[in-house]
Amino acid sequence: MPSTFLSSPIGKKMGMALTGLILYGFLVGHLLGNLLLLKDDGGRSFNAYSDFLINHPLLIPAEIFLVVVFALHLFLAISVTRDNRRARPVGYQTTQSVGGRSFASHTMIYSGVVILVFLVLHLKTFKYGDKPSGLYDLVLATFQQTGYLIWYAVAMLVLGFHLWHAFHSAFQTLSIRSDKIKSLGLVLCLVLALGFGFLPVYVGVLK
Numbered sequence: 001m002p003s004t005f006l007s008s009p010i011g012k013k014m015g016m017a018l019t020g021l022i023l024y025g026f027l028v029g030h031l032l033g034n035l036l037l038l039k040d041d042g043g044r045s046f047n048a049y050s051d052f053l054i055n056h057p058l059l060i061p062a063e064i065f066l067v068v069v070f071a072l073h074l075f076l077a078i079s080v081t082r083d084n085r086r087a088r089p090v091g092y093q094t095t096q097s098v099g100g101r102s103f104a105s106h107t108m109i110y111s112g113v114v115i116l117v118f119l120v121l122h123l124k125t126f127k128y129g130d131k132p133s134g135l136y137d138l139v140l141a142t143f144q145q146t147g148y149l150i151w152y153a154v155a156m157l158v159l160g161f162h163l164w165h166a167f168h169s170a171f172q173t174l175s176i177r178s179d180k181i182k183s184l185g186l187v188l189c190l191v192l193a194l195g196f197g198f199l200p201v202y203v204g205v206l207k
């Protein structure tokens with residue numbers, strides 16, 4: 001039974017690993033699409049890309065899939081954190097790890113909460129924001145505000161930290177351990193955090 005498997009400790013870890021890797025895939029695609037912001041054509045390519053996605057018949061199924069994967073990842077994260085706290089009744093007064101858990105793994109739930117807050121605000125701003133003169137102009141106006149720039153920089157730092165630990169931890173859960181995976185995780189988290197962090201600065205300040 002999938003629900004029984006998902007409620008076992010290894011099932012929860014596997015579920016987190018698989019959903020996390022799917023979300024990783026989304027981020028790579030999202031960054032590639034957003035690179036069109038770098039094109040010097042007044043936002044024509046970026047708006048055309050956005051129109052293409054909005055009118056694509058697979059957009060709604062893809063969004064539903066993404067929401068389900070994200071919700072599952074969140075639900076399992078809360079459940080694993082609860083299990084870990086129950087296994088360590090003294091709570092969080094000490095940073096000593098139990099069962100070999102590292103500082104990064106202790107803080108995953110906190111970095112995850114920051115990402116969740118980021119995502120809610122991000123969707124409110126861009127996906128559901130008013131765009132009378134197109135998405136590109138909305139992105140431009142948003143990143144011309146210093147407060148947004150600072151918030152994006154902080155959020156991308158936290159995202160990079162979350163992704164760094166997440167990548168090799170996910171492969172460890174899937175019993176794939178290698179230095180190459182660790183290095184790939186580091187490169188990917190740097191590319192994603194620096195890429196997503198650079199775009200607002202480029203659009204809002206350098207352009």
Ligand code: HEM
Nearest residue numbers: 030034050053063115119122126127135139196197199200
């Ligand atoms: C430079 C950084 C980023 C920019 C410029 C950006 C831009 C955008 C824009 C313009 C949209 C709306 C697309 C549309 O309605 O057509 C969007 C949607 C979205 N963004 Fe971002 N984004 C950035 C970073 C991120 C990050 C770091 C995450 C995740 C942690 C993220 C997750 C999402 C999600 C889940 C959607 C909704 C996708 C959908 O439902 O189709 N974005 N983003």
